[in-house]
Amino acid sequence: MGRMGRVHPESGEGRAGRPAAYLDAVDRVAARYAALPADRPVRLAKRTSNLFRARAGDASRLDLSEMVGVLDLTEGEGGGPGTALVGGLSTYERLVDELLPRGRMPLVVPQLRTITLGGAVVGLGIESTSFRSGLPHESVLEADVLTGDGRVVTARPDGEHADLFRALPNSYGTLGYCLGLVVELERTAPLVELRHARLADLDEACAVVAAVMGSGEHEGEPVDFLDGVVFGATETYLTLGRWTEDAGGRTPSDYTGQQIYYRSLQHRRRDLLTAEDYLWRWDTDWFWCSRAFGAQDPRLRRVWPRRWRRSDVYWRVMALEQRYHVQRQLRRRRGRPDQERVVQDVEIPLARTAEFVRWFLATVPIEPLWLCPVRLRDDRVWPLYPMRPGEDYVNVGFWSAVDIAPGGRDGDVNRMIEDKVIELGGHKGLYSTATYDRATFDRLYGGEVYAQVKAAYDPGGRLPTLYDKAVRGR
Numbered sequence: 001m002g003r004m005g006r007v008h009p010e011s012g013e014g015r016a017g018r019p020a021a022y023l024d025a026v027d028r029v030a031a032r033y034a035a036l037p038a039d040r041p042v043r044l045a046k047r048t049s050n051l052f053r054a055r056a057g058d059a060s061r062l063d064l065s066e067m068v069g070v071l072d073l074t075e076g077e078g079g080g081p082g083t084a085l086v087g088g089l090s091t092y093e094r095l096v097d098e099l100l101p102r103g104r105m106p107l108v109v110p111q112l113r114t115i116t117l118g119g120a121v122v123g124l125g126i127e128s129t130s131f132r133s134g135l136p137h138e139s140v141l142e143a144d145v146l147t148g149d150g151r152v153v154t155a156r157p158d159g160e161h162a163d164l165f166r167a168l169p170n171s172y173g174t175l176g177y178c179l180g181l182v183v184e185l186e187r188t189a190p191l192v193e194l195r196h197a198r199l200a201d202l203d204e205a206c207a208v209v210a211a212v213m214g215s216g217e218h219e220g221e222p223v224d225f226l227d228g229v230v231f232g233a234t235e236t237y238l239t240l241g242r243w244t245e246d247a248g249g250r251t252p253s254d255y256t257g258q259q260i261y262y263r264s265l266q267h268r269r270r271d272l273l274t275a276e277d278y279l280w281r282w283d284t285d286w287f288w289c290s291r292a293f294g295a296q297d298p299r300l301r302r303v304w305p306r307r308w309r310r311s312d313v314y315w316r317v318m319a320l321e322q323r324y325h326v327q328r329q330l331r332r333r334r335g336r337p338d339q340e341r342v343v344q345d346v347e348i349p350l351a352r353t354a355e356f357v358r359w360f361l362a363t364v365p366i367e368p369l370w371l372c373p374v375r376l377r378d379d380r381v382w383p384l385y386p387m388r389p390g391e392d393y394v395n396v397g398f399w400s401a402v403d404i405a406p407g408g409r410d411g412d413v414n415r416m417i418e419d420k421v422i423e424l425g426g427h428k429g430l431y432s433t434a435t436y437d438r439a440t441f442d443r444l445y446g447g448e449v450y451a452q453v454k455a456a457y458d459p460g461g462r463l464p465t466l467y468d469k470a471v472r473g474r
Contacts, residue, residue: 025066048114052432081185088118088178107133111282118178128225134377137169139184147176148458167453170384189243192278194271202354228371237265339401348426350392370397383446430470
């Protein structure tokens, strides 16, 4: 990693104090963007993706491969964790590799290794620190953005480009691309101690979540991490974690080998993981989705290389299925119905979460479900994903497929879930299938504000609109 120095006076767009090598890379990226054909759509040239919606049509590819890594570190006052200038295309895996040895990490580290910092900001992200640290974009202090009209501007909470700063979260690269971001960091410890609390009643589980979010502790112990898993209507586990320096003579558990993390919740009341293994505890088996590929079968797992037990490997296998439809052809030959993919994360107000989960379990044949409590850090409003400041939410994640009912259509279940989320005052992430009509979409995702910012930073429409990208797949 290393410091790259602080040179260059402030440019016309306000990138004061950025390292010279970084500024040179920004100039090269801007030049590459300007050289792309103006009449063709633009997409990022990325090796990995965490999106679950197909995009139609050909496009020019923009290479941002230089915009990676921790480019500069700034110490906080009094030895605090400080901030980092980070390349927008940096995966969280790389950030953890570079920051964790220094006893630091971003305030929120999304659960999959290949999610990028820029992707988590413009596409939202969440994890078990979100009950106290909010969403990844809330710890961004400023962002250098290559806008649709080819400028590179520095967006901050106030000043000339404050409108862009507020509209970046949930814009999915339709306003521009984050080249570098200055983000807050927090101190880490070598280990994370876990408590898995089993609760037979969903209302009781939500009451515990509310208490922890209010106090930051549970039964007298501090809580630094909070998430949970619902295995059924009467079997919910809340995992309460805390940083610790002391292993107490114990050996940390290893869920990168034969043991499977989510199954440990049902059998262990306490556990201990290294900080790195905790941050990637969900990645090894893509939560529990690796079972669809046979990776949880003990016989196959013994010969499945450890380096291939990763979410991006499973994603590539799934992408091949989407391209060649081998499983669908086999199902049809066996007389089984086609399936609808139901891959979603939804934010539900905590007060309505038990109601939503009970409805879901009675209506949609998918389990387990992931629970991740979240609260905005402050009173700022993010118009493209307008959660209410001061209100507690729970992200409910479910990732599977269901049979299409006789006479039904692909998309019926996703539409039904969307309707229920709206009814309960929640929001749905846009990384996967969305079926909203245009008017409903604009009402839910800040359409009026988005149109104003889009006109200011991409007046020629070189990048797709959010509706075209998220719903129409363009």
